[in-house]
Amino acid sequence: MSMLTRYILFIVAVIVQASGIALVVKSMLGTSPISSLPYVISLASPFTLGQMTFSINMLLVLGQYILLRRGFANIQFLQIPVTLVFSWFIDFFMDAWAWVVPANYVLQLLPLLIGTTLIAFGVAVQGIANVLMLPGEGIVYAVSRYFHIEFGKVKTGNDISLVSLAAVLSLIYLGGIEGIREGTLISALITGTIARFFLKHLSKVDENGNLLFYPHWRDQDEAIPCQKKEMSWDNG
Numbered sequence: 611m612s613m614l615t616r617y618i619l620f621i622v623a624v625i626v627q628a629s630g631i632a633l634v635v636k637s638m639l640g641t642s643p644i645s646s647l648p649y650v651i652s653l654a655s656p657f658t659l660g661q662m663t664f665s666i667n668m669l670l671v672l673g674q675y676i677l678l679r680r681g682f683a684n685i686q687f688l689q690i691p692v693t694l695v696f697s698w699f700i701d702f703f704m705d706a707w708a709w710v711v712p713a714n715y716v717l718q719l720l721p722l723l724i725g726t727t728l729i730a731f732g733v734a735v736q737g738i739a740n741v742l743m744l745p746g747e748g749i750v751y752a753v754s755r756y757f758h759i760e761f762g763k764v765k766t767g768n769d770i771s772l773v774s775l776a777a778v779l780s781l782i783y784l785g786g787i788e789g790i791r792e793g794t795l796i797s798a799l800i801t802g803t804i805a806r807f808f809l810k811h812l813s814k815v816d817e818n819g820n821l822l823f824y825p826h827w828r829d830q831d832e833a834i835p836c837q838k839k840e841m842s843w844d845n846g
Contacts, residue, residue: 613741620739624696627732627744632703633725635659636710637718639793642729642801643769644746646776646790654783660701667693670745674752681755689745696744722793729797730804737809769798 631645641649648662655662671689675682712718736744743751746768754764773790780788 630728640791
């Protein structure tokens with residue numbers, strides 16, 4: 611798979627993830643953990659969810675740079691324009707999904723599950739593209755690397771911290787808990803499982819260590835190979 615194809619794949623995955631985030635919000639059962647903080651701030655301010663997503667993610671890029679310094683490769687600054695695209699599409703899909711107004715609890719679960727599936731698909735395809743991380747994942751990697759803590763543990767701690775901070779700000783500025791409900795927990799619990807399902811069925815590693823991506827419009831015998839490698843964060 612050419613580098614251009616991988617970047618295009620990554621951008622498509624980011625857009626799909628943005629659509630999923632907006633759909634989860636429209637379920638009215640809470641937001642995904644990573645979006646809980648910008649969502650609460652958007653409710654308490656004149657800014658949109660996309661605008662607050664961009665602002666908070668810029669702080670996360672700065673955090674990565676501070677932690678890694680020379681270990682933060684210049685290519686990772688591409689997280690900034692990618693986040694701009696990501697944030698713009700969140701607002702776009704918030705408008706596009708405006709017609710989603712669930713009339714009862716069962717109908718609320720439908721956009722929640724579809725949205726979570728879209729988020730998981732986006733996460734999986736970003737992994738397959740293997741070119742960049744969105745800042746939300748990038749800061750987890752940076753903290754994991756700097757403090758030598760397992761990535762999964764840092765990810766869990768990061769999600770809990772974001773949700774907790776969102777809850778505190780919601781209580782202070784909105785007078786109650788907004789944007790954090792059972793849907794937040796459901797999204798946190800099943801996104802990883804669904805993403806692994808997509809990774810299993812969209813790609814595999816062959817005997818030479820190549821990551822084979824299977825687009826749905828091709829037979830598996832025509833797999834597109836791309837070299838699976840550790841994502842580069844070093845300048846060297």
